[in-house]
Amino acid sequence: MAANKILIVAEHAGGALNPSTAKCVTCARAIEDGEITVAVFATDGSSVAAQAAALQGVTQVLQIDNAANGHPLAAVLAPQIAALADGFTHVFGPSTTFGKDLMPRVAALIDTPQLSDIMAVESAHCFRRPIYAGNAIITVKVPADLKIVATVRTASFEAVADGGAASVEKRDVQVDLPTHTRFVEISAASSDRPDLQTARTVVSGGRALGSADGFRILYSLAEKLGAAVGASRAAVDAGYVPNDMQVGQTGKIISPELYIAVGISGAIQHLTGIKDARTIVAINKDAEAPIFEVADIGLVGDLFALVPELEKQLA
Amino acid sequence: MAKILVAIKRVVDYNVRIRLKPDGSGVATEGVKLSINPFDEIALEEALRMRDRGAAEEVIVASIGPAETQQQLRTALAMGADRAVLVQADAGAVVEPLTAARTLLALVEREKPQIVILGKQAIDDDNNQTGQMLAALWDRPQATFASTIELKDDKATVRREVDTGLETLEVDLPAVFTTDLRLNEPRYVKLPDIMKAKKKPLETVTFTDLGVTPKQQVEVSHYEPPPVRQKGVMVKDVAELVGALKKRGLV
Incomplete structure (x- = not known):
């Protein structure tokens, strides 16, 4: 059995996996003796789960379908992730607005510190991250008995390639979900140009x-x-x-x-x-x-x- | 009537180019100008505007830090906050986001605000965690990276700056908001307000008073400068630029 079990929260929209997830996988693969699971929260996550299962290095994909997961609300996702995190040593999300909003809420529910914007893996419990707008890089260490919640600085890692064949398992997470936070709309500046975060x-x-x-x-x-x-x-x-x-x-x-x-x-x-x-x-x-x-x-x-x-x- | 709690952090002023201590043990802060974290200043401005529109009757500003943090709290009072609370930490003590969130939760339980506003991140540690952690511990809604906040009855409609555009959420109050840059432009402090602020209440409490045990769980072992980019070349015209790009296989 792997010493380090890493859970990655997938970011996705419109049935497509965001490339930030494949970058989190690259970061997770740098941890020695690790086993990687990707969690997909959606109304129907089948297509996204299949894309996550194809990423190299992913062992398992958990598909958590729930009508409440239609839009990624931190208040709704965090208790489900905290419940799912049992048995994992690490919980990673991308350092995008999705992950920055969500992961600290997860960390607080688990009662463990979060490492923001990790840019390099030194060991399973030691990472490097930027502070002061990148004007200094610090090395941070968390005691081995604590679960590590982290956001991964996507610009520091290449996306992992396809070619994997992980199993997909549907999972029912039984927790009370709040209704105090409601999605209204998203206004995206529609554009035919390539995406800013992934363009060459x-x-x-x-x-x-x-x-x-x-x-x-x-x-x-x-x-x-x-x-x-x-x-x-x-x-x-x-x-x-x-x-x-x-x-x-x-x-x-x-x-x-x-x-x-x-x-x-x-x-x-x-x-x-x-x-x-x-x-x-x-x-x-x-x-x-x-x-x-x-x-x-x-x-x-x-x-x-x-x-x-x-x-x-x-x- | 409703109260608003604003949390501010004392940080190295955003205009200061930081220097690392030669032994890699930290950032040199001696003799360096310290100010309210810019995102927190935006948070305070938003709270003051809400109060001045009649949406709340009192703005309480809180900070966690050494005794000198009173300076930033006085500035906040001069901007217009009604009273201030300093949770005093030992000089040089590290307050991790989870400890900050627990401390703010204790203040929330004492003050019972309808709204808590803080900056989305402090420009020193760039953690971007405390607001979300507070919302989790309090079991209340969070609307982070806000660019507009509209209050109506016991609800708020918040537009958030997200990677794909602008997202709108509706949340029940009480709730936690964190500010993005475009929420507002903070006011300048006027001299008479600085004089008035000296008479406003500024209370100092300890972690123990609030029943909080600070925990330091993340060990920072080394500070180093970022890798330096090599100095590039200047080209004299577009033809030379295109040549250089072609040579590198970029176009």
């Missing part, structure tokens, strides 16, 4: 774009590159783009192969969100902008001339 290439704009209209040149470049579009907090606060496009400490932490920062000065909280990008390109009219300190390739000049020119030359 991301083009991002800052306040220098000047308006919602100014972002058009980025959308056009992104289309040519097959890229997702992000934004700095300044551009979101100015109302040029919706909040779900924000990249940074309080927005999305991403790790694309190529990140093109256009008209972004490079505030520390923005840089936190892009540190794991393989290659960073910066285009800015201010040669002194801090973004150039982290950029692999920098180009100084007027973005309204350079971006269309770049798009043209990529033809």
Whole structure:
């Protein structure tokens, strides 16, 4: 029997498993002598459970179908996860807004501390995580007799590949569920562009774009590159783009192969969100902008001339 | 009438570029400016606006920290909170989120607020846990990462900033809310308010008074700087940029 039994809470929407789950599996696989179970909470989780069962390294998938699990409400999911966690040594969720909302509620019900944003596994009870917006990395250790609840920093782990064949088991979790929290709606900015958190290439704009209209040149470049579009907090606060496009400490932490920062000065909280990008390109009219300190390739000049020119030359 | 409890944390000011102690034992905080965690300032602002709209009659601001945390509580009183409670911890003591949540629960049981608001995370430890843990221990709703909160009778409708857009929840009160950046813009403190704040009540209690035993369960063994990115190259025009991207196989 494995010494470490790791339960991963699957994130999913619209019948599709979120790639953050496959990244949690990679993190869990770094724990020695471990056995990985994925839990899927849904109204009917069959399709998501099948996707989770196909992930390499997963031994078992638990499918907990309940009408109350239609939308992921922390207050409803947490008591079910706490009940399910019996017999597991670790309970992991992704460090997305889903996991950040949910996992501390689970930890408190289990009466155990949570480790947020784990970015590296040192051993089954020792991990590394960022603090101060990523300006310091700490090594944290939890006593072996405590269950570990953690959120996994998705930008630090590659998604595990398919090729597994775990068993799927339907499980009935008998706990009282609260009705004090009700889902009303979700308004997603619908877009045909690739998802910001999983895209290979991301083009991002800052306040220098000047308006919602100014972002058009980025959308056009992104289309040519097959890229997702992000934004700095300044551009979101100015109302040029919706909040779900924000990249940074309080927005999305991403790790694309190529990140093109256009008209972004490079505030520390923005840089936190892009540190794991393989290659960073910066285009800015201010040669002194801090973004150039982290950029692999920098180009100084007027973005309204350079971006269309770049798009043209990529033809 | 309803009370609102706001929890604030004293942290290294967000404008300070932090330095690590050379021996890796922690972050250098001596002589560094300390302030109210920015997300908690937003929480306080929201509570004050709720009270000023007549949705509550009293805003109580609480913090857990060393004696010096009184400075941040005085600032909160100057912003407009009615009274303050400091749960005094030993200087240098580590207060983990679970202990903070238990302590806040004890205050909740004493004060019986309709609403508890705190920042979604403190910008020092970036844990993003305390609000959710409090809601769990209290067995009440949580609405985290709020960008708008509307109160009506004994319910609240909250819009939350989530990865896929904006989610709306309806919760029964009492409930715990945690704030995101776009909820509001906190007011500036005016000089006359600082004078007035000196006369407002600021109570100091201990963990023992509240029946809480602080636990430190997570051992932090080492602090290190993040890996540094290598200095890149500057290109002179778009053609050179495209060349560099092609060379790296990125386009």
